[in-house]
Amino acid sequence: MNDIPAVRAYLLGLQGRIVAALQAEDGKAFVSDGWTREPGDRLQGDGLSQLVEEGNLLERGGCNFSHVKGAKLPPSATQHRAELAGAPFEAMGVSLVMHPRNPHVPTVHMNVRMFAALPEGRDAVVWFGGGMDLTPYYGQEDDARHFHRTCRDALAPFGADKHPHFKRWCDEYFFLKHRNEPRGVGGIFFDDFSEGGFDNGFALIRAVGDAFLVAYLPIVRRRRDMPFGERERDFQAIRRGRYVEFNLVWDRGTLFGLQSGGRTESILMSMPPLVKWRYDWRPDPGSPEARLATDFLRPRNWADEPDSE
Numbered sequence: 001m002n003d004i005p006a007v008r009a010y011l012l013g014l015q016g017r018i019v020a021a022l023q024a025e026d027g028k029a030f031v032s033d034g035w036t037r038e039p040g041d042r043l044q045g046d047g048l049s050q051l052v053e054e055g056n057l058l059e060r061g062g063c064n065f066s067h068v069k070g071a072k073l074p075p076s077a078t079q080h081r082a083e084l085a086g087a088p089f090e091a092m093g094v095s096l097v098m099h100p101r102n103p104h105v106p107t108v109h110m111n112v113r114m115f116a117a118l119p120e121g122r123d124a125v126v127w128f129g130g131g132m133d134l135t136p137y138y139g140q141e142d143d144a145r146h147f148h149r150t151c152r153d154a155l156a157p158f159g160a161d162k163h164p165h166f167k168r169w170c171d172e173y174f175f176l177k178h179r180n181e182p183r184g185v186g187g188i189f190f191d192d193f194s195e196g197g198f199d200n201g202f203a204l205i206r207a208v209g210d211a212f213l214v215a216y217l218p219i220v221r222r223r224r225d226m227p228f229g230e231r232e233r234d235f236q237a238i239r240r241g242r243y244v245e246f247n248l249v250w251d252r253g254t255l256f257g258l259q260s261g262g263r264t265e266s267i268l269m270s271m272p273p274l275v276k277w278r279y280d281w282r283p284d285p286g287s288p289e290a291r292l293a294t295d296f297l298r299p300r301n302w303a304d305e306p307d308s309e
Helices: 004-026 141-158 162-173 197-223 230-249 252-259 264-270 288-296
Strands: 031-037 043-053 058-070 089-100 107-117 125-135 186-193
Touching (some): 004 043, 004 058, 004 089, 004 197, 043 264, 058 264, 089 197, 107 197, 125 141, 125 162, 125 197, 141 162, 141 186, 162 186
Antiparallel strands (some): 058 089, 107 125
């Protein structure tokens, strides 16, 4: 049975737990902005956007819950399911992006979601998606290994094939094709997941959502007090530009939100607060900034690598 109210209750609880934990780390309260779309709007439903700006740890961070219903699935949601094009739909999820102030603390993204297509005269078609990925500016092997191992452990109950498949999917998805470079060091990503039916898909997004704080908070605590200066902030702003490029050009979630008439402020909450672009900028050879590209921005089997001596 498709217990959609149980998914909603879990997602709201997950948002509350994550925001409470990050508020405790930052010391500045998140602002809460509840919203409702009334009948007659392009989308109907409700949501809760929670964000912090100019915090102590987080220069900008947002964690959104949304639950919407629409009369017609947009193209970005049916590119792999052509038979559902134009069907009414219901969608809900939690999505977050955290942009720390200190360049030694990576940006992080996490999303878990459920879609239900409601084709006329047919049973509902339900699928799940989500994942998390890490975008460092100054890479640390220990951080990447910890993040990937946490993702691997979260997926272990669902079969030995899931982590290698979802890791590869993440490496391929979070890739800036126009620059021929990854966005970060990856993590896991999955979409259109319906294997094992509703209960298995729901269990999978719970496992991923529950693993987020385990994956990210130890990295925050290790790196948040590392010293930095204008050089590091400048590089962070340049690399954040890549983040913006990916979200506006390639990200299916952003495209779905904009195409379906979603709430613009919530959709674009993922954008970093300060960004720079420089024409044909390249880091100095052998510098810490160059090491990000040579050592980190390439696929590696992080979870299987041995710990540092």
